[in-house]
Each structure stands twice: as structure tokens, then as C-alpha cells.
Amino acid sequence: xxxxxxxxxxxxxxxxxxxxxxxxxxxxxxxxxxxxxxxxxxxxxxxxxxxxxxxxxxxxxxxxxxxxxxxxxxxxxxxxxxxxxxxxxxxxxxxxxxxxxxxxxxxxxxxxxxxxxxxxxxxxxxxxxxxxxxxxxxxxxxxxxxxxxxxxxxxxxxxxxxxxxxxxxxxxxxxxxxxxxxxxxxxxxxxxxxxxxxxxxxxxxxxxxxxxxxxxxxxxxxxxxxxxxxxxxxxxxxxxxxxxxxxxxxxxxxxxxxxxxxxxxxxxxxxxxxxxxxxxxxxxxxxxxxxxxxxxxxxxxxxxxxxxxxxxxxxxxxxxxxxxxxxxxxxxxxxxxxxxxxxxxxxxxxxxxxxxxxxxxxxxxxxxxxxxxxxxxxxxxxxxxxxxxxxxxxxxxxxxxxxxxxxxxxxxxxxxxxxxxxxxxxxxxxxxxxxxxxxxxxxxxxxxxxxxxxxxxxxxxxxxxxxxxxxxxxxxxxxxxxxxxxxxxxxxxxxxxxxxxxxxxxxxxxxxxxxxxxxxxxxxxxxxxxxxxxxxxxxxxxxxxxxxxxxx
Numbered sequence: 001x002x003x004x005x006x007x008x009x010x011x012x013x014x015x016x017x018x019x020x021x022x023x024x025x026x027x028x029x030x031x032x033x034x035x036x037x038x039x040x041x042x043x044x045x046x047x048x049x050x051x052x053x054x055x056x057x058x059x060x061x062x063x064x065x066x067x068x069x070x071x072x073x074x075x076x077x078x079x080x081x082x083x084x085x086x087x088x089x090x091x092x093x094x095x096x097x098x099x100x101x102x103x104x105x106x107x108x109x110x111x112x113x114x115x116x117x118x119x120x121x122x123x124x125x126x127x128x129x130x131x132x133x134x135x136x137x138x139x140x141x142x143x144x145x146x147x148x149x150x151x152x153x154x155x156x157x158x159x160x161x162x163x164x165x166x167x168x169x170x171x172x173x174x175x176x177x178x179x180x181x182x183x184x185x186x187x188x189x190x191x192x193x194x195x196x197x198x199x200x201x202x203x204x205x206x207x208x209x210x211x212x213x214x215x216x217x218x219x220x221x222x223x224x225x226x227x228x229x230x231x232x233x234x235x236x237x238x239x240x241x242x243x244x245x246x247x248x249x250x251x252x253x254x255x256x257x258x259x260x261x262x263x264x265x266x267x268x269x270x271x272x273x274x275x276x277x278x279x280x281x282x283x284x285x286x287x288x289x290x291x292x293x294x295x296x297x298x299x300x301x302x303x304x305x306x307x308x309x310x311x312x313x314x315x316x317x318x319x320x321x322x323x324x325x326x327x328x329x330x331x332x333x334x335x336x337x338x339x340x341x342x343x344x345x346x347x348x349x350x351x352x353x354x355x356x357x358x359x360x361x362x363x364x365x366x367x368x369x370x371x372x373x374x375x376x377x378x379x380x381x382x383x384x385x386x387x388x389x390x391x392x393x394x395x396x397x398x399x400x401x402x403x404x405x406x407x408x409x410x411x412x413x414x415x416x417x418x419x420x421x422x423x424x425x426x427x428x429x430x431x432x433x434x435x436x437x438x439x440x441x442x443x444x445x446x447x448x449x450x451x452x453x454x455x456x457x458x459x460x461x462x463x464x465x466x467x468x469x470x471x472x473x474x475x476x477x478x479x480x481x482x483x484x485x486x487x488x489x490x491x492x493x494x495x496x497x498x499x500x501x502x503x504x505x506x507x508x509x510x511x512x513x514x515x516x517x518x519x520x521x522x523x524x525x526x527x528x529x530x531x532x533x534x535x536x537x538x539x540x541x542x543x544x545x546x547x548x549x550x551x552x
Contacts, residue, residue, distance in 0.1 A: 001225065002223055002224065002225055002226055002227050002230075003223075003224045003225065004221055004222065004223050004224070005201060005203035005204065005206075005221070005222050005224065006201070006203070006220060006221055006222075007176070007177075007198040007199055007200050007201025007202075007203075007204070007220050007221075007222065008181070008182050008198065008199050008200040008201070008220050008449040008450060008452070008453060009182060009198065009216075009217055009218055009219060009220035009453070009486065010175075010180070010181075010182045010184075010186075010187035010190060010191075010197040010198060010199040010217060010220075011175070011187055011190035011191040011194075011195060011196055011197035011217045011485075011507075012191070012196065012217050012218040012485060012486055012487055012507060012510050013194070013195070013196035013217050013218065013238070013510060014196055014214065014215065014216045014217070014218070014234050014237055014238065015153060015173040015174030015195075015196045015214070015215050015217075015234065015238070016153075016173075016174075016212065016213070016214045016215075016226065016230065016231050016234040016235065017150070017151050017152045017153045017173050017174065017212065017213070018150070018152050018153065018210050018211065018212050018213075019152070019153050019155045019176070019207050019208075019209060019210065019211050019212075019213055020146040020148060020152045020153070020154060020155065020209060020210075021146070021155050021156065021209055022143060022144070022145065022146070022154060022155065022156035022157075022159065022163070023141065023143045023144050023145075023146060024143065025131040025134070025135075025142075025143040026098075026131065026134050026135050026138050026140050026142075026143075028096065028098045028099035028101070028102045028134055029096070029099060030095070030096070030099055031096075032096035032098065032099055033096060034091075034094055034095060034096045034097070035091070035096075035097050038091060038092055041091050041097045042088050042091055042092075044097065044137065045084075045087055045088075045091065045097055045100070045101065045133070045137065046084065048101075048133045048136040048137050049078055049079070049083075049084055049087075049133055050079075051136055052078045052129060052132045052133050052136060053075045053076075053078035053079045054075075055132075056071050056072075056074050056075035056078060056129075056162065057071075057072070057075040059071045059162075059165070059166060060072045060075060063165055063166070067165035067166070067189060067192070068165075068265070068267070069264060069265065069287050069290070070125075070162065070165050070189070071162055071165055071166075073122075073125070073290060074125045074128070074129065074160075074162045077122070077125055077126055077129050078129045078132075078133070082108075083104055083105070083108060083126075086103075086104035086107060086108070087100050087101050087104045090103055090104060097137055098134045098137045098138055101130055101133050101134050101137065102130060102134060104130075105126055105127060105129070105130030106130075108126060109123040109126050109127055109130075110123075112126065124158060124159075124160050124186075125160055125162060127160070128143075128160030128162050128163065131143050143163075144163070145163065145166070145167065145172065148171065151170070151171055151172075151173045152171070152172065152173065153172075153173065153174040153175070153176055153213055153215055154167070154172045154174070154175055154176070155175075155176045155177070155204055155207065156176075156177050156178070157177065157178045157179055158177050158178065158179040158180050158186075159175065159177055159180070159186045160186075164186045164189040164190060164193075165189055167193060167195065169193050169194055169195050172195060173195065173196075174195060174196045174197065174198075174215035174217070175190050175195055175196070175197035175198070175199075175215070175217075176197070176198050176199075176201060176204050176207075176213070176215055176222060177197075177198075177199045177200070177201065177204070178200075178201060178202055178204050178205055179199070179200065180199035180200055180449070181199060181200060181443055181445060181448075181449045181452060182199060182200075182449055182452050182453070182482065184199070184443070186199070187199060187482070188482070188504065190217075191482070191485055191503070191504040191506060191507050192268075192504045192505070192506060193506065194506035194507075195217075196215050196216070196217030196218075197215070197217045198215050198216070198217055198220055198221070198222055199449065200447075200449035200450070201222060203222075204222065207222075207224060211224060211225060212225060212226065212231070213225075213226070214226045214230060214234055218486065218487060218488065218510075220453075246276050246512075247276065248278055249278065249501070249511070249512055249515055250515065250516060251494070251515050251516070251518055251519055251520045251522075251523065252516060252517060252518055252519050253519040253520055253521075255494075255519075255520040257494050257499070257500070257501060257515055258278045258279065258499075258500045258501075259276075259277065259278055259500075259501055259502075259503075259508050259511060259512055260277055260278055260279045260280055260281030260282075260316075260318075260478070260480075260500055260501065260502035260503075261275075261277035261279075261280050261281065261502060261503065261504070261505045261508065262280070262281065262282040262284070262480060262502050262503060262504055262505075263280050263282070263283055263284070263308070263505075264283070264284040264285075264286070264287050265287055265308075266304075266307050266308050266311060268505065269308045269311040269312055270311055271505045271506075272312075272505045273311060273312065273315070274505075275505045275506065275508050275509065276508060276509075276512075277315070277505060277508060278315060278316075279312070279315040279316040279317060279318075279375075280312060280315065280316070280317040280318060280502070281318050281428065281478055281480045281500055281501070281502020282318060282320055282428065282480035282502050283308065283317055283318060283319045283320060284320060284323070285305075285319060285320060285321065285322055285323075285361065286322065286323060286324055288300070288301060288304055289322060289324060290324070292332065293332060294332050295332050295357055295360070297360075298360050298363055298364045298367070299364075301360065301361060301364035301365075301368075302364040302367045302368050302371075305319070305364055305365055305368035305369075306367075306368040306371055306372055309368050309369065309371075309372040309374035309376070310372050310374075312374055313374065314373075314374065314375070315374070315375075316374075316375040316376075316377065317374055317375065317376050317377070318376075318377045318378070318379060318405070318426075318428065318478075318480075318502075319365050319376060319377070319378045319379070320378075320379055320380075320381055320407065320428075321348070321358060321361055321362070321378065321379070321380050321381065322347075322350065322357065322358070322361060323346070323347050323381040323382070324346065324347075324350070333350065333353070333354055333357070342436070342442075346381075346382055347380065347381035347382025347383075347407075348380040348381060348382050348383050348388055348392055348406075349382060349388075351391070351392070351395075358395065359395070359399065362378065362395065362396055362399040362400075362401060363399055365378055365401070366399055366400040366401055370400075376401075376403070377403035377404070377405060377425070377426060378396055378401045378403070378404060378405070379404070379405035379406055379407055379426070379428055380392040380405075380406050380407065381406075381407040381409065381430070382407065382409065382410060382433075383406040383407060383408075383410070383413055383420070384410040384412045384413055385412065385413075385416075386416065386419050386420060386423060389406050389420045389423040389424055390423045392404065392406065392424075393423050393424050403425050403426065404424050404425055405424050405425055405426035405427060405428060406420065406424050406427060406428075407427075407428050407429075407430045407480075408420075408427050408428065408429045408430070408434065408466050409429070409430035409431075409432075409433035409434045409437070409481075410433075410434075410437055411434070411437055411438055411462070414434065414462045414463075414465055414466050415465070416469070417465065417466045417468070417469025417470055418468075418469035418470075418472050418473070419469075420469070421469055421470050421472060421473035421475040422473050424475065425475065425476070426475055426476040426477070426478070427466060427470055427475055427476070427477045427478070428477075428478045428479070428480050428502075429463060429466060429477065429478070429479045429480070429481060429498070430480060430481045431454065431459065431463075431479060431481025431482060431483040431484070432452075432481045432482055433481075434459070434462065434481065435451065435452045435454075435456070435459055435481075436452070438458060438459065438462060439451040439452075439456070439458070450536070453536045454482075454483040454486055454489045455489065455530065455536040455537070455539045455540040455543075456536045456539070457530055457531060457533050457534070457535070457536070457539050459483070460492065460496060460527065460530045460531055460539070461531055463479070463493065463496050463498065464496050464497070464527075464531065467496055467497035467498065468497075471497070476499050476500070477497065477498055477499055478498060478499060478500035478501065478502060479493055479498050479500075479501055479502065480502040480503075482503075484501040484502055484503045484507075484511070485503035485504055485507035485510075485511065487510045487511050487513070487514035488514060488526075488540075488543060488544060488547055489543075490511045490514060490515065491514055491515060491518055491522070491523045491526055491543075491547055492523065492526050492527050492530055492543055493527075494515065494520065494523040494527075495520075495522075495523035495524040495525070495526050495527030495528070496527045514547075517547075518547050522546055522547055523547075525546045526542075526543040526546040526547050527543075529542035529543050529545070529546055530542065530543050
């Protein structure tokens with residue numbers, strides 16, 4: 001008999017297949033026998049860390065885009081001298097070798113988790129490193145993706161981004177996790193790969209290996225043992241998405257909604273062009289800065305920006321200046337440790353302690369634009385006040401940037417959109433961080449994942465307020481957060497007055513098809529229904545009734 005369980009939608013689309021669980025990680029115990037020769041055990045553990053780091057690095061070389069960046073950063077974790085020092089200390093104290101690794105990893109992972117935000121996500125990467133080192137020491141297979149002759153749904157308590165980065169979408173057709181959140185790196189990578197995903201689904205633990213399920217990454221539901229004929233229906237729906245309309249984003253009555261891509265590398269840019277993106281709404285520049293002990297030079301930056309601009313040609317590109325800080329530490333910035341890095345010195349706030357980094361970046365962006373002729377806009381992240389917006393716009397203007405904007409991801413910016421709009425040319429709403437701060441809910445907490453559901457009416461109300469404030473100054477408003485990649489909610493965003501939508505390249509087809517099936521009036525009616533709803537569930541139900549024709 002078919003049964004449905006609910007989780008949180010993390011990557012849109014629908015998939016059907018048997019459930020295969022991620023191989024379990026090896027375990028260790030404090031009662032395991034320690035090695036007889038301490039120096040030999042330390043040498044053995046050093047070799048194991050080197051082997052694991054080299055494997056991550058090799059995977060990074062064959063991966064591309066965001067996946068390559070994440071694997072490179074995970075390789076750096078495996079080579080972290082502080083981690084290895086802690087393991088050595090555990091062995092010298094008489095602990096079992098493999099368990100010394102587990103204890104050291106637990107120690108640092110707990111510190112990362114306590115920091116919250118992006119640092120908490122690194123805890124999952126670190127635990128993955130530890131599990132693979134332990135497997136190497138014990139001579140057993142590391143946790144990994146099961147082998148299968150048929151496409152399957154991969155289930156796990158949680159997935160390390162390094163696991164997700166290496167998935168083959170032709171084999172793993174859907175993801176289902178017990179923990180996790182809709183804006184985690186795992187969810188972002190699932191979208192980048194075009195794999196439907198449902199996360200934060202505690203009921204998944206009841207699903208036996210081999211059970212057929214339908215994973216709906218748009219609705220956040222899982223059908224266990226679906227009725228006969230459902231497989232054919234799902235496969236037909238996937239085929240229709242692959243045959244979705246191409247070309248510019250448009251509603252059924254011809255209203256233009258430019259569909260843009262979020263990119264972080266040249267590989268991402270090529271994929272965006274291949275999948276029909278009309279431009280780039282979010283060019284993340286962190287890839288040039290992370291993992292370095294010195295800042296990239298102006299010439300280095302110019303060359304890398306120019307490479308990506310040349311791939312995009314005449315398509316417009318919106319560049320986000322460095323969004324890093326104590327939540328994504330950069331050694332050369334020499335920032336102090338903070339109790340709550342997600343609320344600390346990050347984004348545009350870096351200019352208050354290191355103005356030169358921003359100046360160099362703006363100079364390089366403008367040089368790359370001048371060399372390629374690509375239409376380029378530049379925006380600053382984490383802007384909260386008029387003073388910050390005014391200072392950024394003035395500095396960018398002095399360095400030749402002609403179109404200057406800000407990310408709206410702090411509630412203070414949303415509340416003062418009318419005042420901020422007088423200082424800049426455009427807004428880009430980052431729904432991931434905006435939801436985190438709006439609801440006071442860590443985006444990495446699976447227990448709070450429902451608060452990051454885009455159907456929460458307070459999010460739509462906040463976006464509506466930003467649009468209203470922007471209109472007073474004829475400031476354009478786009479969305480580049482994960483909410484834009486949700487096909488039905490994308491229609492709601494259009495109804496709220498958002499002008500452009502930017503998302504992972506593989507999400508473009510689904511959003512394009514959803515817009516092509518409705519009129520602008522339906523989008524506006526759906527937005528009104530969400531604003532009038534009391535709960536996220538009511539909002540989703542009311543909007544879908546409109547979008548699917550119930551209110552025609």
C-alpha cells in the first residue's frame with residue numbers, strides 16, 4: 001500500500017527508483033587496542049591523511065565548477081596541520097590510532113558546528129575526511145555511493161558535499177536525507193546536477209533497502225511503494241521537462257522574465273550558456289580567494305574574470321564582490337575570531353578593515369569588462385545601512401563601475417529598501433541568508449529546515465516590501481537565492497514584482513517550463529494568495545490552486 005512521508009524540498013524535480021542507502025562509515029572505540037610503537041602509529045596516520053587528501057585532490061581535478069571548489073577545500077581540510085597535531089597528541093596519550101582520529105575530528109567538528117552558518121557546513125566535510133582516514137587505517141572500504149546496475153534513489157542520514165559532488169545523475173536519479181537543510185551545499189550541488197532532492201525527512205529511516213519510492217523535490221514529499229503505473233507517469237514527467245521550451249523566459253501571455261544563472265567558475269559559465277541562461281545574475285568570486293595565504297593580485301583577478309566574461313559574450317553578468325570573512329575565513333585578512341561569525345565581519349563589512357581588497361577587486365572587474373565588452377554590473381553583499389550602500393556605490397563609481405547594486409539579505413536592508421534604492425541602481429535578493437536572518441534560523445540546521453521553506457508567507461511579504469521600496473526609485477529587483485530555482489515559487493516571485501530570476505544552470509529548464517504554462521495575471525494572483533495565507537502549507541496550496549488553473 002502506498003504511503004507518503006514529508007520532508008523539505010531541496011532540489012526541484014521528480015524521480016522514481018529503488019532506495020539504496022549510503023554505505024555506513026567504519027566505527028572506532030576507546031577500548032580498541034593501541035599500537036605498540038607510537039612513532040610507527042603516527043607515521044601510519046600521517047600516511048593515511050596524505051592518501052585521503054590526495055584522493056580528494058584527484059577528484060577535484062576531474063570535477064568542474066562548484067564541485068571542484070568543494071573537493072579542493074575538503075582536500076585542504078585533510079591536510080590541516082592542527083587536525084593532525086591533535087591526532088598525534090591522542091596517540092601519544094596512549095589512545096588507539098583510529099579512535100584518535102575520530103576524537104580529533106569530533107573535537108574540531110563540534111567547534112565548527114557551534115559557530116553556525118557556513119562554518120557548520122564544514123563540519124560535515126570534516127567528518128567525511130575523518131571517516132575516510134579511519135577506513136584507510138582499518139583497511140576497509142570507505143563510506144561511499146553504492147554500485148547499481150539500475151538508476152536508484154540514494155538515501156543517507158546526511159551527505160557530505162564531497163559525496164554529492166561526485167554523483168552521476170544518470171545513476172543516482174534522486175536524493176533523500178534524514179537530516180540536512182534546503183540551502184546547504186549538498187542541496188545546492190543537487191540542483192547544480194539536476195538531481196531531485198528531499199532533505200530533513202526523519203521518516204526516511206523506515207524505508208528498507210530496495211523499496212521503490214517517488215521523490216518529489218519540488219513538493220518535498222516521498223511516496224513509498226507507489227501504485228502501479230506511477231513509475232510510467234514519473235518517467236513521462238521527466239521526459240517532458242527535458243523537452244521543456246528553450247529560449248528567453250516568458251509567461252504564457254508573453255511577459256518577459258529573464259532567466260539567469262548562478263556561477264562560480266568558468267565551467268559553471270560554460271554550462272550556463274549550454275543550458276540557455278540569458279546571463280549571469282550571481283557571479284560568486286570567492287573561488288579566487290579561498291584556500292590562499294595571500295590575496296590574488298589585480299592581474300590574476302583580471303585574467304580569471306576576463307575568462308568568464310569571454311565565455312558569456314554579450315550576455316549580462318552581475319558580479320558579487322567578495323562574500324567572505326570570519327564565516328569563510330581567509331588567512332590573509334587576519335580577522336579576529338568571533339563568537340558568531342555569521343553575524344560578524346563579512347561581505348561589505350570587510351571594507352572597514354581591509355579597503356584594499358575591495359579596491360583591487362573592483363579595479364580587476366572593470367579591467368576585465370573593458371577588455372571584453374561584456375555588460376557587467378557589480379553588487380556588494382551583506383549591506384545593512386544607507387551608509388554602507390552609499391560608500392560602496394561611491395567607491396565603485398570612482399573605480400569606473402557604471403552599474404552598482406547591493407544584495408538584500410539582511411532584514412534591515414529590506415525594511416529600508418526605499419532609502420537604499422536612492423543610493424544604487426539595482427537590488428538582488430539573496431533568499432538563503434534573508435531567510436536565515438528573517439526567521440532567526442541557522443540555514444544548516446535540519447531541525448529548522450521548515451523555516452527555510454520558500455512558501456513561508458513572511459518571506460514573500462518581505463520580498464514584496466523590497467519591491468515596493470525599489471519602485472520609488474525605479475530600481476530593478478532580481479532574486480538570486482535558492483527560492484528562484486523552485487518552479488512554482490518562481491512564478492510567485494514574478495507575481496510579487498521581481499524582474500529577473502537567477503539559479504543553478506540545471507534549474508533553468510524547470511523554471512522556464514513553469515513560467516510558460518501560466519499568465520502574468522496568474523502569477524500575481526498566486527502571489528496575493530501567498531501573502532494572504534497564514535502558514536507555509538496554506539500558502540503553497542493556495543498558490544498551486546491558482547497556478548494549476550483552479551482559480552481560472
